[in-house]
Structures are given as structure tokens and as C-alpha cells.
Amino acid sequence: MDHTPTVTPTEARALLDHADRLSHSAHNATRWPYITFIVALGVATSMGTFAMALATGDAFGLAYVSLLAVMFALIIFFVISIQGRSAFARGRRWTTYIASWFVSYAIALSVVIWAHGNVLLAGLASGLVLVVSFVCAAREARS
Numbered sequence: 001m002d003h004t005p006t007v008t009p010t011e012a013r014a015l016l017d018h019a020d021r022l023s024h025s026a027h028n029a030t031r032w033p034y035i036t037f038i039v040a041l042g043v044a045t046s047m048g049t050f051a052m053a054l055a056t057g058d059a060f061g062l063a064y065v066s067l068l069a070v071m072f073a074l075i076i077f078f079v080i081s082i083q084g085r086s087a088f089a090r091g092r093r094w095t096t097y098i099a100s101w102f103v104s105y106a107i108a109l110s111v112v113i114w115a116h117g118n119v120l121l122a123g124l125a126s127g128l129v130l131v132v133s134f135v136c137a138a139r140e141a142r143s
Helices: 009-054 057-081 092-114 119-142
Strands: none
Touching (some): 009 119
């Protein structure tokens, strides 16, 4: 007396819609730690390089050590938050995001090194880091 209930087309559509919502929800939950990390990394490095470009002496040391501490905390947060979901971190898109950030950060560091004290260049270079990280985060949020 095996009787398997049949599913009506309306019920099947409702089940598929529910599965689609679950899939989107899971996808978004997986991506948010990455998006948060990209934005926080961009903000921290932008502010840190701007501070280092304009400060001297003890203030420079404070900006430098603070930037290192914040970056260390961000990396710890990121590693903890993506446990079990690290497949994306090995993807091409993530590599592109990090490479883009690194190039803009290298430009900002070159301003810190070779144009120390130049407010205009410091602002432009730090702004570039911020814009690049926001663009990468926005692109990831829409994908």
C-alpha cells in the first residue's frame, strides 16, 4: 500500500520559489563577510596611509602601529568569519579584488614615502584606495 502523494503544479511552483529564496539567502550570507572585509580594509588602509603621509615623529609611529593593529584585527575577524566558506577566497574574482586593492595601496604608500607631507597627493592616493575597495565591495554585493 505504497502511496506517494502527487504534487500539484501550484505546490511545485511554491516549493521552487521557496528553494530559490533559500538559495539567495545562503548566497548572501556567504558573501557578507567578504564584502565587510573589503570595505573595512579599504577604510583602514586609506585612513592609515593618509595619517602616515601627513604625520611626523611620534604621530607617524602612532599612525603606523595603529594601522598594523587594525589590519591584524581585520585579518583575524575575516579568518574567523569565513570558517568553512573559503572556496570563494581561492577564486579569480577575490584575487582581482585583492590585487586591485594592493596596487592602489602601493600607490598610497609611495606617496607616504616619496611625497611625505603633500596634502593633495595624500588625499588623492588615500581616496584611490577607498574608491577601489568600495567598487570591489559593490561589485561583489551585486554578483
